[in-house]
Amino acid sequence: MKYDFDKIIDRRNTNSEKYDSLKRAYPLSDENTIPLWVADMDFPCSDAIIASIKERLLNPVLGYTFVYADDEYKSAVCDWMKDKHDFIIDKKDIYYSGGIVPAMCVLINTLTNEGDSIIVNQPVYTPFMNIVKSNYRNLVNSPLIKDENGNYTLDFDDFEKKIKNNNVKMFLFCSPHNPIGKVWTKDELLKIGEICKKYNVIVFSDEIHCDIVRKGIKHIPIASLFEDDDIFITGTAPSKTFNIPGMKVSNIIIKNEEYKSKWKYYTQKRLHVADPNVFVPGLVKAAYKNSDDWYNYMLEYVEENFKYIKKFVDENLENVGFEIPQATFLGWLDMNKYDIDYSKLSDLFVTKGGFAIQHGKQFGEEGIGYFRINVATSRKNIEKAMNAMKEVLKDIPIK
Template identity: 35%
Template sequence: MKYNFDEIVNRRGTYSVKWDGGEFIKEMGLTERYDEETIPLFTADMDLPVPQPLIDALHKTVDHRIFGYSIFPNEYYEAIQSWFQRKHDWKIKKEEIVYSPGTVHALNVAVRAFTEPGDGIIIQRPVYPPFTSVIEQNKRVVRNNALIYDEDGYYSIDFDDFEGKAKEENTKLFILCNPHNPTGRIFQQEELQRLTTICEKHGVLIIADEIHGDLIRCDQTFTPIAKIAEQEDHIITCTAINKTFNVAGLHCTNVIIPNQELRLTFTEEMGMHLPSPFTVSALIAVYNEGEEWLEQLKEYVDETMEWVMEFVKEKLPKVKMRIPEGTYVMWMDFSEYGLTPEEVHDRIYNKANVLLEDGKMFGEEGLPYQRICIPSPRPIIKEAFERMAREFADV
């Protein structure tokens, strides 16, 4: 079927964090202004309807009228295995799959399971803020292998610095974000192989957050790091339907752990988590029947990003940005406007009444930046950028 992603679905009054959570958002310090005219484009969920097979599957679950404790049927595991085999040529064994109610939850479990307080954990800033919080809140130490970027805003890995941090005596983990949030990089096979070689050499366990792996540009290819590693025993991979199919509220991350000993340690630390019947129905439906929707979604997001680039070139010419290789976020550099990050924030959040995410949340490397999430109906995106352009027209 053909999906109409331009359709605006009113999310107010549906318990949505981004559309109904104004007081919560203010308490978090994201903005001072939030009202009925705010356009929230800060959180990584979509304002777009999900695939029809998913809707049908959830209706069937509702119609049963009983929502008790649920199991993971064979169809659940088979759907995961089939998806990754078809989409990424990655063979996953059933016993390697461990359910988690969320990716950040899985990262917390991994940090506690495989490190001790005071141990070092490598991350690559600017990066998704919970990477920092799961380290610091568990009393571990951040080892920041900051990504480096060229004059065109293209990010790459500083491998000399990475190895220097990996070989420190108490460095135990590396949390990889690929595709990278917020820069949008998809790390290529040679980069991933080099990372795995260094980590294996120095006994560093890799936790790979690959939940954006299906959300890539139509002309790009994503490779799971465990697929290309010579020894996959030191790699744990987080996958999810949450981002791909816009079902973050259903809490469905699947952690792939090939090493039996690591898998046992992880599951013992996490404890037992049973799924919602809606989670089981959703995963089976989207992995078996959601590919048509996903391909149309990717085309739509690609077209929106092309529109953004043309608009910014004409109306926000001092903003430096590029189309990301993966994810549905765009990383906007406002440094050439000569304003402080606070002044940029005020013009966007308070005057334009558009809610993004300040770059400082991703580490000091993000100070001149703003992150915007693109997967909303294009009329909403256009209105947001037109508002922002008016507020920067005099600079």
């Protein structure tokens, strides 16, 4: 392969959040700590993406840039979603955003009022909870439930009851789900959609991880199942898929004309955040049109890393629960059998193990006793971390 993901690239001193902010997030870490926390990859970008940036730099004027009238840009987004997910998008429904979380903030502020209730499913990506609270909305939690086989699903009775009793206005839906890596089934999506339709709940579906699924598993955009309904807004992005989160690009799919009008007013007139940086148009086209070789290799490499972890856990860590997730490059380790304060265990992973992973409490109380690990790094880093984890855990008593 022309891409070498085994090679360890030194990302320090590049203003990398994952590396250069590690000390802030994990004060006990040092320059040798392996960071397996922030959800970006340690893999170099595709040749096509790098080439697109170099090509743009041939013109030395880096002026204001737009994508709203770039037909080729929108076609690249539409073609990718159709080819990979059977999701038919109208170009006029695509709106640029600097990220999924900023888009959620815009939609919360334009489509709900202060004091309105917004529902989430914990454990879930931390900003889901934070932005609801920081924008003075009422956070409602309908937690995921885990069966005896370790599979998560939604308690639909609880979900509907809480929507009804709290007069919920919006649902922040994580699909595929971060941190547990669940890909929702068609039946589950239909149930969710019908409940939200029944109570006129706006659905914002964060599908940023939709392209990173295991072999044989199919992601279904919830909006694709409700083509005649416009309460569904979809957040998509090439950022996780092609490891370009630092370029600040996502595409928000909005069908409802009232929602569109409010989006445009808020992003263009109030916040003035409707335009991308100069590299976005070219790199999005390069990603979606000319990076399939990189994309397919990334999927294979990530899956092999997960297989390594699964084999290691099964053979060496009998008290750790782990299954290869259906999607994302984020693993979810169950360490609830250990008799230890999990904040202390997190510190031990750093000080004694030499690696940093995220304590599940960050994703809600339901995440206590779990840890999220980013496997999108070199196999060598994964091997070091897992062997170090074994050494740390061997001295921890079991409940």
